[in-house]
Amino acid sequence: MEPLLSLQHLKKYYATQKAVDDISFDIEKGSIFGLLGPNGAGKTTLLRMITGIFYPDEGQILLDGKTFNPSEDISKIGYMPEERGLYKKMKIGEQALYLAQLKGLSKAEATEKIVYWFKKLEMESWWNKKVEDLSKGMSQKLQFVITVLHEPKLIILDEPFSGLDPLNANLIKDEIYGLAKKGSTIIFSTHRMEQVEEICDHIVLVNLGKKILDGTVADIKQMYKENIFAIETPQMEGITDNSIFSVVRKEGNKVLVKINEGHNSNQVLTHLIQGNHSIVAYNELLPSLNDIFIKLVESTHATARAFQNI
Amino acid sequence: MHKIWLIIQREYLTRVKNKRFLLVTFLMPLLIIGLIFGSAYLSTTGTEHRKIAVIDPNGFIKSSLKNTSQIEFEFPDKVDTSNYTSKGFTDILILPNFDSAKKTNYILRSKKSMGLMMQNSISDKINTAIEDQMLQDAGIRQNVLDSIHKASQYAELKAYEDKGNASKESSAGLAMGIGYASGFLIYITLFIYGTMVMRGVMEEKTNRIAEVIISSVKPFELMLGKIIGIGAVGLTQFVMWIILITSLTSVGMSMLPPDIQHQVTTLQQTNGQMGGAAGMAQASESAMRIYNMQHTIANANWPLIIGCFIFYFLGGYLFYSALFAAVGSVVNEDPQDAQSLMFPITMPIIFSYLITNMVTQNPNTPLAFWASIIPLSSPMVMMARIAYGVPSAVSYWELALSMIILIAGFLFTTWLSGKIYRTGILMYGKKVNWKTMIKWAFTKQF
Numbered sequence: 001m002e003p004l005l006s007l008q009h010l011k012k013y014y015a016t017q018k019a020v021d022d023i024s025f026d027i028e029k030g031s032i033f034g035l036l037g038p039n040g041a042g043k044t045t046l047l048r049m050i051t052g053i054f055y056p057d058e059g060q061i062l063l064d065g066k067t068f069n070p071s072e073d074i075s076k077i078g079y080m081p082e083e084r085g086l087y088k089k090m091k092i093g094e095q096a097l098y099l100a101q102l103k104g105l106s107k108a109e110a111t112e113k114i115v116y117w118f119k120k121l122e123m124e125s126w127w128n129k130k131v132e133d134l135s136k137g138m139s140q141k142l143q144f145v146i147t148v149l150h151e152p153k154l155i156i157l158d159e160p161f162s163g164l165d166p167l168n169a170n171l172i173k174d175e176i177y178g179l180a181k182k183g184s185t186i187i188f189s190t191h192r193m194e195q196v197e198e199i200c201d202h203i204v205l206v207n208l209g210k211k212i213l214d215g216t217v218a219d220i221k222q223m224y225k226e227n228i229f230a231i232e233t234p235q236m237e238g239i240t241d242n243s244i245f246s247v248v249r250k251e252g253n254k255v256l257v258k259i260n261e262g263h264n265s266n267q268v269l270t271h272l273i274q275g276n277h278s279i280v281a282y283n284e285l286l287p288s289l290n291d292i293f294i295k296l297v298e299s300t301h302a303t304a305r306a307f308q309n310i
Numbered sequence: 311m312h313k314i315w316l317i318i319q320r321e322y323l324t325r326v327k328n329k330r331f332l333l334v335t336f337l338m339p340l341l342i343i344g345l346i347f348g349s350a351y352l353s354t355t356g357t358e359h360r361k362i363a364v365i366d367p368n369g370f371i372k373s374s375l376k377n378t379s380q381i382e383f384e385f386p387d388k389v390d391t392s393n394y395t396s397k398g399f400t401d402i403l404i405l406p407n408f409d410s411a412k413k414t415n416y417i418l419r420s421k422k423s424m425g426l427m428m429q430n431s432i433s434d435k436i437n438t439a440i441e442d443q444m445l446q447d448a449g450i451r452q453n454v455l456d457s458i459h460k461a462s463q464y465a466e467l468k469a470y471e472d473k474g475n476a477s478k479e480s481s482a483g484l485a486m487g488i489g490y491a492s493g494f495l496i497y498i499t500l501f502i503y504g505t506m507v508m509r510g511v512m513e514e515k516t517n518r519i520a521e522v523i524i525s526s527v528k529p530f531e532l533m534l535g536k537i538i539g540i541g542a543v544g545l546t547q548f549v550m551w552i553i554l555i556t557s558l559t560s561v562g563m564s565m566l567p568p569d570i571q572h573q574v575t576t577l578q579q580t581n582g583q584m585g586g587a588a589g590m591a592q593a594s595e596s597a598m599r600i601y602n603m604q605h606t607i608a609n610a611n612w613p614l615i616i617g618c619f620i621f622y623f624l625g626g627y628l629f630y631s632a633l634f635a636a637v638g639s640v641v642n643e644d645p646q647d648a649q650s651l652m653f654p655i656t657m658p659i660i661f662s663y664l665i666t667n668m669v670t671q672n673p674n675t676p677l678a679f680w681a682s683i684i685p686l687s688s689p690m691v692m693m694a695r696i697a698y699g700v701p702s703a704v705s706y707w708e709l710a711l712s713m714i715i716l717i718a719g720f721l722f723t724t725w726l727s728g729k730i731y732r733t734g735i736l737m738y739g740k741k742v743n744w745k746t747m748i749k750w751a752f753t754k755q756f
Contacts (some may be wrong), residue, residue: 143522
């Protein structure tokens with residue numbers, strides 16, 4: 001399938017550092033894409049280039065196969081920044097209307113869509129309230145509605161679930177799935193790996209301005225698997241290191257083993273059956289994205305880069 | 311362009327619909343008019359009452375010291391500095407024997423110190439009495455003196471300015487008043503609306519809404535929309551003030567006693583003459599005063615003054631508000647930072663105001679000329695000079711030059727601030743000074 005968004009060799013250098021240093025990747029239409037990275041990795045700069053706030057120093061961005069033109073394509077993008085922003089003293093209805101009109105909707109269209117979304121997310125009673133009267137979670141919901149109101153092809157959500165209770169988080173999550181199903185492409189930027197595993201089809205991990213990981217969640221887990229298997233059995237004592245595998249640790253009624261180089265999982269099973277162990281369950285343990293993230297980022301001392309100078 | 315219009319609308323409507331705006335717009339003219347009438351009323355009907363004992367060995371002073379509503383003179387015997395209070399006097403005035411050959415002092419002792427105005431009026435009266443006495447001693451008769459006094463009251467300096475063949479009455483007093491008032495108004499509004507722009511920008515930055523909006527419009531459009539929207543608020547306020555003040559004044563005029571109103575109309579019809587000296591006497595003093603005021607005010611070139619005022623208000627506002635917006639965009643949460651960054655902007659405004667005060671008295675010094683050309687000060691200073699008349703005090707080319715430079719000036723500050731703004735508005739947690747801001751303006755950022 002043709003990608004909706006294609007970044008090609010993007011570079012953005014500030015006076016003292018390379019915020020984005022030659023990053024390329026494609027995002028497929030209708031996919032939910034995770035952009036991961038530690039603080040200060042260059043995610044925000046990357047997102048600001050995709051939203052047309054910054055221009056790249058080098059490289060190019062293709063949207064729908066054509067060179068990205070901020071002043072025209074901006075209406076095809078919905079961006080929800082990490083730090084939420086709304087006018088505190090402005091009435092919610094007027095505010096949503098204003099921001100939707102800035103995205104290029106006519107007043108009538110905008111009103112119709114706001115009414116639709118407010119009804120859908122049970123926010124009808126908010127119209128004449130002010131943002132300062134809303135709780136953090138409520139304003140989060142409002143921000144989400146404002147982001148997706150103009151039906152953008154590309155929706156960029158920076159930490160969309162922070163501050164939401166599980167109920168509202170699920171509500172938003174369902175909406176995200178719904179939007180993706182309808183053909184919107186979603187870029188999802190977060191530090192919360194369990195959410196990424198759950199939601200994203202495809203991820204890219206950036207660190208120190210460079211891309212260090214790119215692929216589907218399943219592929220990446222396969223790539224970083226360590227051949228560790230969990231064996232659930234009532235006779236744990238009998239399982240010890242041998243030529244086929246070594247025991248990593250024991251957890252409850254499970255034994256975690258690491259298969260030695262040159263052997264495969266069936267050989268483990270054969271070995272156990274021959275040893276007359278009764279096996280209740282046997283499965284491979286894939287690393288969590290969290291583990292992969294920590295493993296890849298920890299060695300680079302990325303935290304020192306959190307201070308940006310321009 | 312459509313998006314800028316949306317931003318202007320929002321900035322304008324949220325402020326105009328605000329209760330505080332309505333309150334200021336309607337109360338300000340009432341306050342100003344109230345202050346003018348109130349102070350006029352208070353100055354005529356002072357509540358202080360003085361009863362002064364006069365010790366006068368000369369005798370000729372008595373006829374000159376007439377009682378007024380505030381001062382009561384008495385010439386008692388057996389009153390001196392030790393007992394005037396117990397006899398019910400507030401002050402005692404001790405006059406020596408006057409000798410025309412040398413200067414002598416007279417003494418006023420009071421329980422409560424006397425105001426300067428009242429002291430001056432007493433000493434004027436005494437000096438006139440002495441002068442009259444000397445003139446009489448020199449052989450001038452009383453009735454001659456009286457007629458001289460009367461005649462001198464109707465003489466008045468009328469200055470005319472020559473414009474080719476025609477000459478026009480000029481009034482330095484009015485020019486000073488207009489110049490001062492418009493300079494002051496521009497000074498105040500630059501501060502009010504400039505800081506309003508700054509606070510608006512700071513609000514957008516600290517609320518983080520800037521990032522949301524900037525993903526829809528260009529930073530420059532957001533800044534310009536805010537500046538224009540708030541400028542329109544200022545203009546609205548001025549127009550409302552002008553309407554309110556003129557209608558309140560005409561209401562005030564209609565509340566005058568009918569005979570005075572009649573006299574004023576007659577004066578207007580006869581162009582200030584009421585059939586010679588006899589007619590003058592018919593017009594009461596207050597009618598005369600009102601007529602003179604109207605006459606002088608009508609003499610000023612109001613369309614030019616109002617037109618220039620609006621131009622210089624807008625020009626000055628655009629010039630400075632762009633800079634205020636730049637400051638707002640670099641400030642983080644701390645308002646203290648704003649204070650120190652504002653300093654280089656507020657200094658020239660305050661200096662210009664001080665120069666304006668000087669220029670209202672001397673509109674044609676080199677300082678006045680240069681200050682009315684340089685866009686930092688021209689909005690205030692040029693207004694003070696224009697009040698003296700175009701082209702008599704300010705030639706057309708000077709006015710044109712000043713206007714062109716002001717337009718160039720605000721285009722420059724808007725461009726400069728736009729550069730600073732687009733960097734500052736998305737930058738958090740960094741303390742910025744003017745040096746960095748200028749660096750941003752002149753280096754490529756994004």
